[in-house]
Amino acid sequence: MKKLNFGLAISALFILVGCGASRDYTPPADASGEQIFSTACTECHKPLSPNVAMILSEKVANKEALIKKFQSGSMRMPAFKNIQGEAADRLADYILTNSQVK
Incomplete structure (x- = not known):
């Protein structure tokens, strides 16, 4: 039983570390x-409906x-350092236009 709990704890740690890592994605x-x-x-942020990409905090x-x-990025979200300039503006505009604020 201790081995199973240890294995689950290690698996959870790898998942959490992976979520906070940087991603090398560069948009066309x-x-x-x-x-x-x-x-x-969308690997982590599944759209809530066809018209709602995310729910954003006011912050x-x-x-x-x-x-x-x-x-x-943040503790749970990877950094996408290669989304820069106009691509960053387009992504932010899309999220703002297609999200709700809580």
Whole structure:
């Protein structure tokens, strides 16, 4: 039983570490915000409906905060440092347009 609990604890640790890591994804130059979201974000952020990509807190419901969040990551979210410039603007615009604020 102790071996099983130890194995589960190690598995959980690897999953948590993987979520906080950096991702090397670089969007194509002409990728839309929706395409970037679909490729980079939907592994963890499943759209809630066809018209609602995410539910945002008021803290990140602005373009600058969103860009900082996906470029820097957090404990549970990987950093997407290669989403820069116009691609970052398109992704942030897509998220803001297609999300609800709680």
